[in-house]
Amino acid sequence: MARVLDRSAKEQFGRFELSPTQGFILMAAKQAPGISVGDLAVLLVLDQTTVTKTLEKMELKGLIQREVFGRSVRVFLTTVGVRNEADATSAWKKVRSTYQQLIGEGDVRALCSGLFKAEEQLTQE
DSSP, X not given: OHHHHHHHXXXXXXXXXXXXXXXXXXXHHHHSTTEEHHHHHHHHTOOHHHHHHHHHHHHHTTSEEEEEETTEEEEEEOHHHHHHHHHHHHHHHHHHHHHHHHHOHHHHHXXXXXXXXXXXXXXXO
């Protein structure tokens, strides 16, 4: 299932020359301007190094700018990033629509709920 979803996400985000991770970073930075790299890593369930490398690529494309605030790095969208965030949101909606059609909306909700519960149980110490 993960491979099918990943393939669909890569296809949809790829239409806008974005990786799914870049798309989710754009969406997160729009919702929370100045989000920290650490918070992005937690939100995306990725290693902070992976997020930093992705941000470097995005900065080169002019999508984001990073600013240092004390000991943390904050991420902001550029004008280009704001335009691309709309594309990322569109891509994500298409991915969601595709898997909801295949699985069914009720089953998607049940699956997400089950996965969330499982993650909570696995991460409890």
